[in-house]
Amino acid sequence: MTTSVSTRRYAAVLVAGIALIVLPLVGAAFKVLWPGWFLFVIMFVSPVLAIGYILQVVIAVTGFLTPRAAFRTGPARTRALWAAWLTSVGIAVTGLFFVDGGDMSWGSAFMYIIGLPSDDGAAAISYLLTILGITAWIGGWVWLLVEWIVTLVRRRRRPQVA
Numbered sequence: 001m002t003t004s005v006s007t008r009r010y011a012a013v014l015v016a017g018i019a020l021i022v023l024p025l026v027g028a029a030f031k032v033l034w035p036g037w038f039l040f041v042i043m044f045v046s047p048v049l050a051i052g053y054i055l056q057v058v059i060a061v062t063g064f065l066t067p068r069a070a071f072r073t074g075p076a077r078t079r080a081l082w083a084a085w086l087t088s089v090g091i092a093v094t095g096l097f098f099v100d101g102g103d104m105s106w107g108s109a110f111m112y113i114i115g116l117p118s119d120d121g122a123a124a125i126s127y128l129l130t131i132l133g134i135t136a137w138i139g140g141w142v143w144l145l146v147e148w149i150v151t152l153v154r155r156r157r158r159p160q161v162a
Helices: 002-033 038-065 077-097 109-113 120-157
Strands: none
Touching: 002 038, 002 077, 002 109, 038 077, 038 120, 077 109, 077 120, 109 120
16 A cells, blocks of 8 residues: 555656646647737747746756756645646646737637637637736746745755765
8 A cells, every 4th residue: 555655656756747847838838829929029038937837847957857856845845736837827827828919810729729819708718817827937946946945945954865
């Protein structure tokens, strides 16, 4: 029973680490597949987004995916899992529901998928879910960063057993 429980616990950490790497790419794919003028604006902030994503990949690898991962065990594990899923799902939701305009029509990937581009009702839903997604994305990312830094500092201060 203990092996089954610990295997599930490690699987949860592994899946969260993979989600930290893959779901931002899914969110970006939604934006690229249904582009608008805002995609042009994103190019100007892309260095900041790239730095944030690279740091997120580093956190995923060192915090979740290696045998000595910082969040594999310990008191911050549950908080880090919540933060990882919050930021990962937040970016995917933002990419799916972000309303953008083009020359002929406007809408989010969601609005185009359900066949309602330029629809005010679908846009209202998309705007609300975008705000929630952005809040989860940024809030989760900052929370995860803080958990990661605190865990690494505590790990470094812990006395080494010979």
